Amino acid sequence: MIEQTLTIVALNGHTAHLEAQQKQACEGCNGRCGSQVFSKLFGTEKKTLPYKFDSPVEIGQKITLSLDDSYVVKHAFAVYMLPLFFSLIFALITSELFLLSEGWQILAAIIGGMFGFFIAKTRVKSLKHDIKVIKIHPISIPLTQIDGD
Structure with a gap:
């Protein structure tokens, strides 16, 4: 506590x-x-x-x-890990699935990070203290x- x-x-x-x-x-x-x-x-x-x-x-x-304390851990996971996770997933998909160049991979990582940020933002609002x-x-x-x- x-x-x-x-x-x-x-x-x-x-x-x-x-x-x-x-x-x-x-x-x-x-x-x-x-x-x-x-x-x-x-x-x-x-x-x-x-x-x-x-x-x-x-x-x-x-x-x-x-x-x-468990609420703090849930918030920290949502805010820090979800954008990072989606950024890596988007970059890997553009690299391995679509075989695009490094510039497109960077752009996909940025888009994935923003997507993860918006998911984290809605998830944090739904968590109850x-x-x-x-x-x-x-x-x-x-x-x-x-x-x-």
Whole structure:
């Protein structure tokens, strides 16, 4: 199980929009790692996850969610392996069956990769996530020290 603690940033009825907090590992390198470089290139806009709760929650409350690991493996297989598989199959078919030149094989591999990408895209949309709420953390009251205590 993969667990993540998220913060409620917006409410829409019983649907809460959750936002993940930055991990400690991401703060350690001060922006010199590959993750930080790519996030600067492609924007730092944080995505929110909508989730419908049965019990009442408030903005600022922290929620711990879990996701089954098998779903991550299924998604990874679909996204990485299907385009590669179809690319190789299309290239082999043009090479062995149609006896076409290398340029046509490359074009067939590109078309096969795009075909695999579109199949992966539809397959990932059809996979269901089994996200479970592990814990709803209570909102803590900030404590301040009073002089003389």
